[in-house]
Amino acid sequence: MRYLVVWAPDWPMHCLDIELPPGSAGAVISRRTILTVNQDARKRGITTSMKLTQARALCPELVELPANPDREAVAFEAILNIFEDNAAHVVCARPGLAWAPASGPARWFAGEQRACEAILEAIVEKTGIECFTGVASGLLAAVEAAKIGAIISDEDTDEFLKTIPLKRALWLLPEKKRQEAHEICHILSDLDVHECAAFIALGKKAIITRFGSVGEDLYRVCSGENIGVTHGERPPCDMTVNVDIDDNMGAATDTFLFPVRRGALELINALAARGFVSDTLTIHMETAGGLVRKRTWKITEPLDAHVIIQRVRWQLKGWEYHLDDPQGEPDGICALTLTAHEPHADSQTTPLWGSGDRIQKIENNAQQIQALLGSEGIVIPHQQGGMSPRERIAFIPWGHADNQLTPQEGQWEGRVAESPTTILDEDVRVELINDNTQHYVHVTDRGMLNTTPTKVIFDPASLGAIHEEALYELLGDTHVLPVRVEQGPWAVTGKWWSLVDEYKRRAYVKVSCADSVCLLLVQRSDGWFIEGIYANE
Amino acid sequence: MSDSVVPLSRLRIARAALEQAEKEMHLEKIRAFPSGNMSEALPQAPVLHIPRARGRVITALVRALPPDGWAGIVAVGNLGWEAAALAGINLHHVMYVKSPRRWGAQVCALLLEVVDVLCVEEAGLSRAAMRQLSARARRDGKRILTTVVWPGISRSWDVQQPMHAEAM
Numbered sequence: 001m002r003y004l005v006v007w008a009p010d011w012p013m014h015c016l017d018i019e020l021p022p023g024s025a026g027a028v029i030s031r032r033t034i035l036t037v038n039q040d041a042r043k044r045g046i047t048t049s050m051k052l053t054q055a056r057a058l059c060p061e062l063v064e065l066p067a068n069p070d071r072e073a074v075a076f077e078a079i080l081n082i083f084e085d086n087a088a089h090v091v092c093a094r095p096g097l098a099w100a101p102a103s104g105p106a107r108w109f110a111g112e113q114r115a116c117e118a119i120l121e122a123i124v125e126k127t128g129i130e131c132f133t134g135v136a137s138g139l140l141a142a143v144e145a146a147k148i149g150a151i152i153s154d155e156d157t158d159e160f161l162k163t164i165p166l167k168r169a170l171w172l173l174p175e176k177k178r179q180e181a182h183e184i185c186h187i188l189s190d191l192d193v194h195e196c197a198a199f200i201a202l203g204k205k206a207i208i209t210r211f212g213s214v215g216e217d218l219y220r221v222c223s224g225e226n227i228g229v230t231h232g233e234r235p236p237c238d239m240t241v242n243v244d245i246d247d248n249m250g251a252a253t254d255t256f257l258f259p260v261r262r263g264a265l266e267l268i269n270a271l272a273a274r275g276f277v278s279d280t281l282t283i284h285m286e287t288a289g290g291l292v293r294k295r296t297w298k299i300t301e302p303l304d305a306h307v308i309i310q311r312v313r314w315q316l317k318g319w320e321y322h323l324d325d326p327q328g329e330p331d332g333i334c335a336l337t338l339t340a341h342e343p344h345a346d347s348q349t350t351p352l353w354g355s356g357d358r359i360q361k362i363e364n365n366a367q368q369i370q371a372l373l374g375s376e377g378i379v380i381p382h383q384q385g386g387m388s389p390r391e392r393i394a395f396i397p398w399g400h401a402d403n404q405l406t407p408q409e410g411q412w413e414g415r416v417a418e419s420p421t422t423i424l425d426e427d428v429r430v431e432l433i434n435d436n437t438q439h440y441v442h443v444t445d446r447g448m449l450n451t452t453p454t455k456v457i458f459d460p461a462s463l464g465a466i467h468e469e470a471l472y473e474l475l476g477d478t479h480v481l482p483v484r485v486e487q488g489p490w491a492v493t494g495k496w497w498s499l500v501d502e503y504k505r506r507a508y509v510k511v512s513c514a515d516s517v518c519l520l521l522v523q524r525s526d527g528w529f530i531e532g533i534y535a536n537e
Numbered sequence: 538m539s540d541s542v543v544p545l546s547r548l549r550i551a552r553a554a555l556e557q558a559e560k561e562m563h564l565e566k567i568r569a570f571p572s573g574n575m576s577e578a579l580p581q582a583p584v585l586h587i588p589r590a591r592g593r594v595i596t597a598l599v600r601a602l603p604p605d606g607w608a609g610i611v612a613v614g615n616l617g618w619e620a621a622a623l624a625g626i627n628l629h630h631v632m633y634v635k636s637p638r639r640w641g642a643q644v645c646a647l648l649l650e651v652v653d654v655l656c657v658e659e660a661g662l663s664r665a666a667m668r669q670l671s672a673r674a675r676r677d678g679k680r681i682l683t684t685v686v687w688p689g690i691s692r693s694w695d696v697q698q699p700m701h702a703e704a705m
């Protein structure tokens with residue numbers, strides 16, 4: 001089949017330009033490093049991978065935006081709408097790359113060349129973004145043709161494929177096969193096989209014998225075929241799940257995604273029950289006013305509930321932003337269906353020592369828990385950099401990326417090194433006093449204690465939050481304990497400008513109540529609190 | 538002397554070098570927590586009642602988890618997660634549900650299907666749910682650690698807590 005591909009090179013940069021005022025220098029930041037810059041920032045000497053402090057020195061008026069795949073997808077919706085106005089069965093692989101069968105536009109515009117020109121003109125006219133188009137037989141050839149803005153005839157496809165490096169074909173493979181495919185390319189490069197043509201010339205039988213199913217898929221991609229349904233088999237029917245939309249759902253997108261999550265799980269489980277996988281997903285929505293919107297996605301990562309929900313969320317935001325259609329909002333949607341196209345048997349074999357099934361089961365069960373409790377209902381604790389034991393742990397919802405963690409690298413001088421076995425989730429207020437002078441203890445601006453603490457006074461009402469029998473044994477019937485300073489204070493400047501009290505200036509002190517119990521106390525702007533308890537028994 | 542027998546002097550030198558390296562890296566305190574799989578020390582029951590003190594909870598998890606094992610933690614708040622990591626628990630293999638709300642039984646059941654050790658505190662479980670979870674744990678060779686007594690089901694395990702560990 002011949003495909004017409006629309007490709008927006010370096011899409012995050014173009015996406016930036018849509019959001020910024022004209023003439024502004026902008027950059028996408030992650031972990032204080034530049035990920036993407038627009039043209040105006042580039043003119044000022046800012047490049048990708050540059051440190052943020054250096055970029056700010058070069059351009060003080062730089063507009064900084066956090067990395068946001070949602071924004072990139074929403075911004076690409078404008079181009080997809082234009083593409084859909086001129087072609088049927090548009091499939092979006094990722095923000096910046098989409099394709100459709102070329103036969104329809106070629107007939108409508110009386111030729112593939114004119115179809116490409118018409119689509120490009122429409123995109124430039126409505127969005128101002130320069131894109132590239134290409135037409136060829138097979139996805140790999142069509143995408144590579146788009147990168148050079150060419151139309152490759154059927155007769156020239158084989159010659160064209162000869163020039164394509166083998167590594168450029170890997171993105172068309174499913175994600176779980178890509179790592180192995182990379183290793184195959186590495187082996188072949190030692191044998192001086194770098195291009196698709198040289199790879200094909202090895203012979204299909206030899207490739208399959210040596211590299212198995214991954215080699216076979218790579219061979220088919222390099223030959224211009226689309227992997228998925230095995231030739232000679234009768235393809236199973238598409239699988240569709242209807243999502244029940246409650247009329248009283250409300251307008252919040254996150255609330256709307258709850259039933260979508262259940263529907264996504266149902267679809268994934270239906271595929272898994274029959275041993276199928278799919279890499280093409282269609283999301284079909286109908287509004288109360290009769291408006292129908294549909295989008296087809298090509299999925300190269302493993303199709304799971306998180307991926308489906310992400311695509312639904314992108315579509316909702318994109319339509320809301322670009323269509324300016326109040327019925328595109330969640331509370332206007334009355335029906336939603338999810339369809340997995342061309343389900344096919346998963347040819348990946350389980351390793352003999354296999355843990356692949358277990359990981360999939362863990363993933364499925366975690367998503368079912370999220371369906372009950374919400375995406376934040378189940379989390380994974382991650383270690384990160386920080387000055388205190390509480391700061392050094394971050395809870396990331398299951399399935400979410402952990403790219404917002406504070407780096408652990410660096411000395412973190414002045415941190416609280418020892419980690420208590422109990423870190424209180426909620427603050428327990430205490431008073432720290434010197435009962436000889438009856439003065440309250442505090443940490444001065446110089447980071448020292450104004451007097452020696454001798455007693456800590458608990459609030460009886462908050463003692464129930466602490467599950468340390470050793471502490472209760474010491475307290476007995478009282479709520480006052482004699483203490484002595486064990487270590488500290490550690491003064492932390494923190495984000496003094498922050499409105500969140502937890503991040504502001506604070507100081508930590510470790511006090512011992514007895515040989516067996518120590519408390520990690522933190523002084524904030526409004527007093528002393530227990531942060532952790534060290535209990536040695 | 539055969540190749541498989543290492544002279545004692547070489548062993549002593551190697552151990553001394555290792556101890557010196559551990560001392561320089563401040564790793565000697567880490568070994569205060571038990572390492573490796575000590576499940577042979579566990580009482581032979583699928584459901585074990587452990588003390589609520591968080592240090593003991595951490596020690597129990599370390600001892601109950603097999604190598605590369607997964608843990609499900611439900612409604613166990615105020616846990617020193619960094620101390621748990623330093624004790625040897627792989628946090629990437631931990632599934633933590635802070636509050637299961639009214640789905641305690643379902644959440645525990647879903648976790649028990651996929652983890653090696655389930656640690657639970659107050660999850661609103663009925664006696665019937667406790668019996669079912671216990672039966673599943675016994676059938677599948679899993680462990681349930683609970684800080685509240687499951688009457689007639691749980692067996693008490695008095696885990697001794699070692700010294701605390703220091704972050705590197």
